[in-house]
Amino acid sequence: MPYACIFVPNFPVAAVFRAEPELRAQAVAIFEGKPPLEKLSAVNESADRLGIAPGMTKAQAELCSELTLRPRSPLQESVAHAALLDCAQSFSPCVEDAAADTAILDLAGMESLFGSLPEIACNIFRRAAELGLDGNVAVASNPDAARLAARGFSGVTVIPPGKESETLGSLSVEVLFANGSEGKKKEDEEQKESARLLSTLDRWGVRNLRALAALPEVALSERLGQEGLRWQQLARGAASRTLVPVEAPTIFEEAIELEYPIVLLEPLAFLLNRLLEQICVRLASRALNTQQLRLTLELQNLAGVDPQLDTCGIPSESDASHDASQKAAQHFISGRQSKFCRTLSLPLPMLDPKLFLKLLQLDLNAHPPGAPILKIHLAAEPARPRSAQGGLFLPPSPEPEKLELTLARIAGLIGESRVGSLELLDTHRAEGFRIRRFVPEAAQEKSKISKPLEEKSAVAALRIFRPPLRAAVTLENGQMIRVVCAKKKEVQGNVLWKAGPWRSSGDWWEREAWSRDEWDIALQNAEGIALFRVVHDLLGGGWFVEGTYD
Amino acid sequence: MSSAVFSTSAAQGRPFVFDNENGVEVCPQPSQPELFAEARPPQRVIDAALPGAFFSGVMTDSRLASVTPASRLAVHPAPEMVSSGIAAMDELTGGLPRGCLTEICGPASSGRSTLMLSALAAATRRGEFCVVVDASDALDPQSVVAAGIELDRLLWVRCGENSHHAEHRLEQLLRVTDLLLESGGFGLIALDLGDLPPQTARRIPLTTWFRFRRAVEHTPTVLLAVERQSIAGSCSSLLIKLGFIKLGSLKLGSLELNTTESHASDTEVQFSMPTHAQLLSELEITAELARSRMERKPVRSAEIIFASKTAWAG
Numbered sequence: 001m002p003y004a005c006i007f008v009p010n011f012p013v014a015a016v017f018r019a020e021p022e023l024r025a026q027a028v029a030i031f032e033g034k035p036p037l038e039k040l041s042a043v044n045e046s047a048d049r050l051g052i053a054p055g056m057t058k059a060q061a062e063l064c065s066e067l068t069l070r071p072r073s074p075l076q077e078s079v080a081h082a083a084l085l086d087c088a089q090s091f092s093p094c095v096e097d098a099a100a101d102t103a104i105l106d107l108a109g110m111e112s113l114f115g116s117l118p119e120i121a122c123n124i125f126r127r128a129a130e131l132g133l134d135g136n137v138a139v140a141s142n143p144d145a146a147r148l149a150a151r152g153f154s155g156v157t158v159i160p161p162g163k164e165s166e167t168l169g170s171l172s173v174e175v176l177f178a179n180g181s182e183g184k185k186k187e188d189e190e191q192k193e194s195a196r197l198l199s200t201l202d203r204w205g206v207r208n209l210r211a212l213a214a215l216p217e218v219a220l221s222e223r224l225g226q227e228g229l230r231w232q233q234l235a236r237g238a239a240s241r242t243l244v245p246v247e248a249p250t251i252f253e254e255a256i257e258l259e260y261p262i263v264l265l266e267p268l269a270f271l272l273n274r275l276l277e278q279i280c281v282r283l284a285s286r287a288l289n290t291q292q293l294r295l296t297l298e299l300q301n302l303a304g305v306d307p308q309l310d311t312c313g314i315p316s317e318s319d320a321s322h323d324a325s326q327k328a329a330q331h332f333i334s335g336r337q338s339k340f341c342r343t344l345s346l347p348l349p350m351l352d353p354k355l356f357l358k359l360l361q362l363d364l365n366a367h368p369p370g371a372p373i374l375k376i377h378l379a380a381e382p383a384r385p386r387s388a389q390g391g392l393f394l395p396p397s398p399e400p401e402k403l404e405l406t407l408a409r410i411a412g413l414i415g416e417s418r419v420g421s422l423e424l425l426d427t428h429r430a431e432g433f434r435i436r437r438f439v440p441e442a443a444q445e446k447s448k449i450s451k452p453l454e455e456k457s458a459v460a461a462l463r464i465f466r467p468p469l470r471a472a473v474t475l476e477n478g479q480m481i482r483v484v485c486a487k488k489k490e491v492q493g494n495v496l497w498k499a500g501p502w503r504s505s506g507d508w509w510e511r512e513a514w515s516r517d518e519w520d521i522a523l524q525n526a527e528g529i530a531l532f533r534v535v536h537d538l539l540g541g542g543w544f545v546e547g548t549y550d
Numbered sequence: 551m552s553s554a555v556f557s558t559s560a561a562q563g564r565p566f567v568f569d570n571e572n573g574v575e576v577c578p579q580p581s582q583p584e585l586f587a588e589a590r591p592p593q594r595v596i597d598a599a600l601p602g603a604f605f606s607g608v609m610t611d612s613r614l615a616s617v618t619p620a621s622r623l624a625v626h627p628a629p630e631m632v633s634s635g636i637a638a639m640d641e642l643t644g645g646l647p648r649g650c651l652t653e654i655c656g657p658a659s660s661g662r663s664t665l666m667l668s669a670l671a672a673a674t675r676r677g678e679f680c681v682v683v684d685a686s687d688a689l690d691p692q693s694v695v696a697a698g699i700e701l702d703r704l705l706w707v708r709c710g711e712n713s714h715h716a717e718h719r720l721e722q723l724l725r726v727t728d729l730l731l732e733s734g735g736f737g738l739i740a741l742d743l744g745d746l747p748p749q750t751a752r753r754i755p756l757t758t759w760f761r762f763r764r765a766v767e768h769t770p771t772v773l774l775a776v777e778r779q780s781i782a783g784s785c786s787s788l789l790i791k792l793g794f795i796k797l798g799s800l801k802l803g804s805l806e807l808n809t810t811e812s813h814a815s816d817t818e819v820q821f822s823m824p825t826h827a828q829l830l831s832e833l834e835i836t837a838e839l840a841r842s843r844m845e846r847k848p849v850r851s852a853e854i855i856f857a858s859k860t861a862w863a864g
Contacts, residue, residue: 403735
């Protein structure tokens with residue numbers, strides 16, 4: 001059974017390059033440790049050529065003006081590791097998380113899907129590059145041989161079956177002992193043991209795997225025990241084991257830590273764009289879309305921050321009536337830092353980084369974080385891509401992506417709670433409705449089930465005055481004879497005709513009880529005759545003009 | 551020739567030279583002079599045949615007869631007409647044209663909203679998605695349901711949050727309309743300017759209406775504007791004017807509750823509401839077709855009257 005291994009050399013540097021691709025052309029060194037005792041833990045080739053080496057102190061490295069220093073970021077490394085697993089899982093469902101910088105995948109049966117083994121290896125290499133990871137890819141007949149080849153040879157390596165020992169023979173013995181990830185610290189004892197064995201082999205004159213493979217088994221077993229035999233098997237490329245597969249992630253996350261806090265939304269958009277593109281590439285590699293994006297911004301300390309911060313992201317009551325689940329914001333304070341969360345729920349699964357960026361920008365414009373941003377964390381919940389059957393004779397319908405952006409822009413203009421589709425509430429109270437999210441696909445699904453509404457003759461429509469206009473009504477013998485509305489000149493005049501009353505009441509068991517009489521009246525005003533609905537509030541005692549028939 | 555302006559005939563694909571002194575002269579392309587060398591008579595022959603004719607060169611070339619003037623080119627096919635939801639109105643106008651602007655104007659209580667809701671109901675019945683851009687936030691949800699509009703297919707944009715200024719609401723309406731037209735995919739976009747004062751509505755520049763007309767052109771969208779007075783000018787393809795309501799057209803009705811006494815007898819007992827509780831049941835709408843670009847003939851001065859029933863009257 002063929003196996004492939006993806007190995008990302010110099011992983012801490014690769015994680016930084018993935019987050020900041022513009023640094024690839026520069027000399028970069030990664031430092032870690034507590035100030036002022038920071039030491040370099042990793043450097044790239046350009047830095048190496050400048051004489052910078054791991055182990056130097058940060059102060060020493062700072063003497064080199066051409067060097068760019070970055071702190072080691074476990075967050076970025078974990079994100080890069082997740083991207084590495086995504087790359088592997090986009091080719092095979094059986095993937096072993098061997099180390100932070102190494103993923104091994106089982107390619108059994110994949111040749112019929114993705115082509116020959118060299119083609120698969122090249123495609124894996126290409127996809128890793130798309131995800132921002134410059135890795136080595138090796139294919140061999142067993143997982144350990146593939147891993148050793150990936151660690152030892154750069155680029156793409158395909159070892160034909162039976163040629164493992166021959167191919168791996170030229171590799172240094174140290175490859176065997178570099179199994180642990182650079183992201184995880186080995187136990188001290190294991191490190192010491194490895195160093196001891198390596199020095200032993202060195203004293204024997206065993207420099208490469210070919211020499212180790214050629215040692216007599218019994219003699220090796222007598223001197224190094226079973227562990228020595230296992231290394232020899234590895235050196236021969238003959239070790240065999242089953243993979244320990246990892247589960248597919250339920251959420252796709254990208255994050256970035258900032259050296260300096262961001263205050264304006266424009267530079268934030270650049271970073272969001274990068275994160276969104278990375279997430280979309282990862283989702284696309286897994287043939288997935290997303291329906292929910294969650295943006296978490298870690299903000300600078302709250303001291304002296306605008307008091308609006310506590311409420312700016314939290315939806316108001318009117319928003320709640322719109323659709324509380326659509327967009328929600330939370331603030332929670334941990335220590336001296338606060339987190340600002342925005343959730344962007346989409347009506348359908350989508351995968352368009354530009355659209356997501358625009359939606360997030362519009363959302364952040366409407367709900368600004370209110371404090372400088374230190375860390376950006378973006379998570380996407382994966383969803384299956386939507387499937388729709390088009391038709392030549394179907395009526396036109398808005399494109400979901402365009403519509404979503406249009407609705408977001410309109411919401412930015414007039415308010416979130418003022419755009420959407422109508423939903424009547426189960427009440428006879430005036431204004432018994434609410435606005436909910438406009439989702440064309442839901443209507444299409446519903447229309448497949450329900451019958452279309454029957455054609456009706458013209459029904460007289462009412463135009464509502466919001467809020468109702470308070471009116472002065474002159475009564476004579478209990479009959480309305482004149483209505484005067486101070487706010488609207490058109491609603492002034494003698495009552496020429498009237499119909500009613502229509503009495504209704506409700507919610508008497510609650511505080512917001514209502515009871516009213518409705519009259520339809522025709523008024524003679526300066527323009528002509530107009531028909532209005534007048535309401536007498538029986539509880540409050542006032543008269544109101546609620547609307548006009550039109 | 552002192553000066554010349556070059557133009558290209560779409561029909562023939564060759565340059566025309568308009569000479570200030572000699573009128574119009576057809577010149578062959580410089581690269582193919584031999585094509586026209588034989589067919590064209592010399593200028594002196596033309597002058598002799600038509601002495602004193604200033605534009606003599608125009609009529610002499612017989613090939614020009616086959617060139618159709620641009621003004622007579624039948625460029626645009628007739629737009630598709632869709633039902634407005636009211637049979638009498640469809641008979642009058644032929645329906646509402648797709649890809650065009652239609653104006654419905656009239657005073658308050660003239661039936662503008664009734665027409666708009668009927669058109670929306672017809673569109674949603676066809677399976678289309680519609681928008682109401684409501685400048686005054688005046689849409690009545692109960693009327694929407696009573697008109698038979700499928701609520702899931704209607705997008706309601708309520709302009710004027712926290713603003714009672716008509717100018718601000720108008721600005722919002724125009725910006726929202728631009729966005730919606732750019733988005734596309736809607737079967738009907740209704741702009742409700744019915745409660746805006748005419749002097750405010752008239753502030754919409756004509757260029758805006760041209761932009762809307764251009765944006766909606768060649769799309770299956772019906773753009774409907776409801777207003778007090780016609781404000782789009784020549785940009786609207788169809789203009790329907792509604793008249794004042796007449797007192798005589800208002801009809802009263804009373805609710806009748808039908809219950810069946812199944813135990814004693816199968817006779818149907820009807821309870822009528824008291825006379826003072828009579829409700830408005832029907833009113834008549836008068837509509838006039840004021841302009842139509844659908845037909846190449848003068849606009850008919852046609853008028854119709856149709857009844858519109860209240861929701862409770864069925």
